[in-house]
Amino acid sequence: MRRSLACLLLLGCACPKNEAAAPPVVPPAPRAVVDDCTLATKLLPGVPGSPGNLIASERNPNGASELATHMRLMVDDVRDAKAKVLAGQAVPALRERHRKLRCAWPTSPSDRNEAFDAMALSYLSKVAALDAKPADARAAYTAVVGACRTCHEATCDGPIAVIDGLELDAK
Numbered sequence: 001m002r003r004s005l006a007c008l009l010l011l012g013c014a015c016p017k018n019e020a021a022a023p024p025v026v027p028p029a030p031r032a033v034v035d036d037c038t039l040a041t042k043l044l045p046g047v048p049g050s051p052g053n054l055i056a057s058e059r060n061p062n063g064a065s066e067l068a069t070h071m072r073l074m075v076d077d078v079r080d081a082k083a084k085v086l087a088g089q090a091v092p093a094l095r096e097r098h099r100k101l102r103c104a105w106p107t108s109p110s111d112r113n114e115a116f117d118a119m120a121l122s123y124l125s126k127v128a129a130l131d132a133k134p135a136d137a138r139a140a141y142t143a144v145v146g147a148c149r150t151c152h153e154a155t156c157d158g159p160i161a162v163i164d165g166l167e168l169d170a171k
Contacts, residue, residue, distance in 0.1 A: 039117040041103035050105045066105040071159070074098050078144060078166050081130070085141045086168065093131040095124055111155060119154065123147035138168060 047066065049055045054063025064072075077098070081091045102120045106112050126147045130140040145166045152159050164170060 035099070037099050037103040039102060039112070039114065043103065043105055043109075043112070047105070051109065065107040067101060068107055070100055070104045074101070075159075075162060075166070078148070081141060081144075082166055082168065085137050090133060091130055091137065091141070095127045095131050098127055099124055107156075116151070116155060119147070119151040123151060142168060 043050065045051070046053060049064070049066025049069055054065065055069045056063045057069075059072075060068075074094075074097075077094050081094065084091045101123070102117060106116075123144070126140070126143040130137065130144055132140075134140045145163060145168075148163045148166070149160065152163060
C-alpha cells in the first residue's frame with residue numbers, strides 16, 4: 001500500500017493538476033505573395049546592364065542592357081517551351097524566371113513606363129496561364145508568343161523576326 005501511495009505521489013508530482021491542455025499548434029496563415037519586381041521597383045545604378053555598365057557578349061561585344069540580356073534568356077526559354085509543346089511534353093514553369101522584365105534596366109531608361117509595364121503584365125499573365133499546365137498547351141503557348149509580338153510591335157520591332165521563329169508553325 002505504501003508503495004502504491006508513493007507511486008501515486010510521484011506520478012502526481014510529475015503531472016501538473018488542473019492545468020489547461022496546451023493549445024494546438026496552428027501554422028501561420030500563408031502570406032500574400034508580394035511581387036518585388038514592379039514598375040515601382042527602383043533600379044540601382046551600377047548593376048550589370050545599367051546605363052554605362054552594359055553587358056558584353058560574343059553576340060553584342062559593345063554590350064547590352066539588363067533587359068535586352070534578360071529577353072535573350074526569355075527567348076531561349078520560349079524556344080525550349082516550343083519544343084516541349086510540339087512534343088506534347090510538359091513545359092517547365094517560366095513566370096518566376098521571366099518576371100524580372102518589369103524591373104530590369106532597358107536600353108533607354110525612358111522606355112520603362114506605364115505602357116511597357118502594362119504589356120509586361122499582359123505577357124506575364126500569359127506565361128502564368130502556360131505555367132498552369134492548361135489542357136490546350138498549344139493555345140496557351142501561342143498566347144505567350146502573341147504577347148511578345150504585341151509589345152515589340154509597339155516598342156522595339158527589331159526582334160520581330162526572332163518572335164516569328166517562335167510561332168508553332170515556324171521552322
